[in-house]
Amino acid sequence: MSLLEWLSHSKTRIRHDGVTTGLRESGYEFYIGMLRRLEPLKPDGENIFEKEWDLLVVLDSARVDAMQEVEAEYSFLDQPETLRSVGSASYQWMERTFTEQYADEMDATTYVTANHFADDFLEETDLFCLDSVWQYGWDEMKHTIPPRLVTDAAIRVGREHRGEFDRCIVHYMQPHFPSIPDPVVDPEQTADEPFDVQKLLWKKARNGSLDTDRLWDAYIENLRYVLDDLELLLENFEAETVMISADHANAFGEWGVYAHPNVPLDCLRVVPWYQTTSIDKETYSPPTPDRKPMDEIDMDERLQALGYK
Secondary structure, eight states: OOHHHHHHHHHHHHHHHOHHHHHHHHHHHHHHHHHHTTGGGSOOOOOGGGSOOSEEEEETTOOHHHHHHHGGGOTTOOSEEEEEOSOSSHHHHHHHHSOGGGHHHHHTEEEEEOOTTHHHHOOGGGSSEEEEGGGTOOBTTTTBOOHHHHHHHHHHHHHHTTTTOSEEEEEEOTTSSSOSSOOSSOGGGOSSOTTOHHHHHHHHHHHTSSOHHHHHHHHHHHHHHHHHHHHHHHTSSOEEEEEEEOSOOOEESGGGOEEOOSOOOHHHHEEEEEEEEEOOOOOOOOOOOOOOOOOHHHHHHHHHHTTOO
């Protein structure tokens, strides 16, 4: 964003939100822009295609310390390591992960994803198979894509195309807000932006009207929620080497930053990297999905709910 664009946005924000709130939010936006300038001073991340894995599970926005907090509860989280991600936000991670340099690897990779940025950076022909669960798996009540629909899609792909692809990436939206088991706020009661769930939470945390510990608790519960579903995937998908990681993490006040703007802070770039294995014991048969068409209005509302608009 240029200085002129920032000034224009600031004027609009002040008119809409008032002087105090408008200046505070514009100041934060300016600060984030300055932090982005640190990018050349930080080390590059590691592209996932440079690592060894058969199945890569991506937990959107998962932090290292959050995984450490719950790892004793899950037997498959017993080999903890870390990885420096190539991005601080999903779109940055995808832009830097799925590149021409790795075209051959991508051609033999299946990608099952709940993250909508996949459609901005990938064509179906770029991969062996692209299953965009976010297009048909949106839950109107939860304002996100529940993990079970991603698990179902991954199991279906794994069984229908077993032996045809080399690698599979399964990208869940959780623990990215909104938190399904602990939504913190009712998005339907926010008069101005009824679908803007995530931005509302982080804005409240920044201005002190929402306790960060309260937000952390909801985040941890959302992490448990997706890890519970991951247990089901790992006993219904055949893969010798499984890595559990994240596209990026989440800032909870480090350097005055919240959420995951594309700034190169370690709290956003250093992500979990757990190794395990999975065997298809055929303990579960996923149902056939209801692939309802999505119109443009639905798209805008969904992106707002996830804090992307």
